[in-house]
Amino acid sequence: MAALVAVVVVGGIACGGDDDEESTGSTATSTTAAPTTTTTDPSAEVEAAYLGYWDAYLKASMDPVDPHLSELQDRMTGAQRQATTRNLENMQATGQAVRRPAGSQHMHGVIEVSVQGRRGLVHACSVDDLVTYEVATGRPIDDSVATKRYEASVVLERGTWKVEQVTETERVEGVVPCPG
Numbered sequence: 001m002a003a004l005v006a007v008v009v010v011g012g013i014a015c016g017g018d019d020d021e022e023s024t025g026s027t028a029t030s031t032t033a034a035p036t037t038t039t040t041d042p043s044a045e046v047e048a049a050y051l052g053y054w055d056a057y058l059k060a061s062m063d064p065v066d067p068h069l070s071e072l073q074d075r076m077t078g079a080q081r082q083a084t085t086r087n088l089e090n091m092q093a094t095g096q097a098v099r100r101p102a103g104s105q106h107m108h109g110v111i112e113v114s115v116q117g118r119r120g121l122v123h124a125c126s127v128d129d130l131v132t133y134e135v136a137t138g139r140p141i142d143d144s145v146a147t148k149r150y151e152a153s154v155v156l157e158r159g160t161w162k163v164e165q166v167t168e169t170e171r172v173e174g175v176v177p178c179p180g
Contacts, residue, residue: 042161043113046120046154049075049161054108054126060088063097063135077155077162091132096141098130105129109178111149120154120161125178147176 056072066072067088076084091097100106105127112123125147132142149170154161 042115042120042156045161046115046122047110047113049120049154050110050113050122050124050152050163051108053163053166057084058098058106058130061091061098061130063099065092065097067092074160075162076164077157078164080163080165095135096132097135098132101129101131101143105175107178111179118156120156122150122152122154124150124152126150127175127178129175145174147172147174147178 053072053075056069056075060066060069060072065088067085072084073081106129108124108126110122110124114121127145127147129145131140133140148168150166151169152166153164155164156162
């Protein structure tokens with residue numbers, strides 16, 4: 001896998017390899033207001049929240065890694081927020097970041113969204129060809145390529161849809177077309 005992989009709340013986040021380092025223990029408080037949505041279709045809002053999470057995660061994972069990027073912190077909640085922040089803190093502490101390779105096919109796409117009240121469920125697919133590398137030397141740590149399927153729960157919190165949990169449900173090495 002390259003950088004953006006399964007986010008399994010119980011086991012933390014994997015990003016560019018098996019990062020088992022402890023958190024730096026730093027904390028920050030976001031002062032930026034959470035992004036708001038303007039559509040009236042909750043499925044479209046849930047989809048936008050999910051894709052926005054991945055866009056912000058990519059931005060936070062690139063050099064300089066920013067575990068407390070408000071754009072990302074405002075898009076997640078609960079254990080997902082804790083695990084994602086911890087993973088990014090580990091990347092920062094170990095001098096790692098991600099980058100797109102030349103000709104990158106990296107993408108996230110939504111297959112299906114269902115919404116019931118204040119909860120949404122997203123089934124999605126991604127092509128992950130991002131390279132996790134050592135910032136000081138530029139040496140690749142993980143340049144594998146995989147197509148992944150995800151299931152994500154998204155919750156409506158204070159008027160904003162936020163990612164609560166992302167779980168990788170399938171992984172195939174290489175680039176495979178995503179359904180939909």
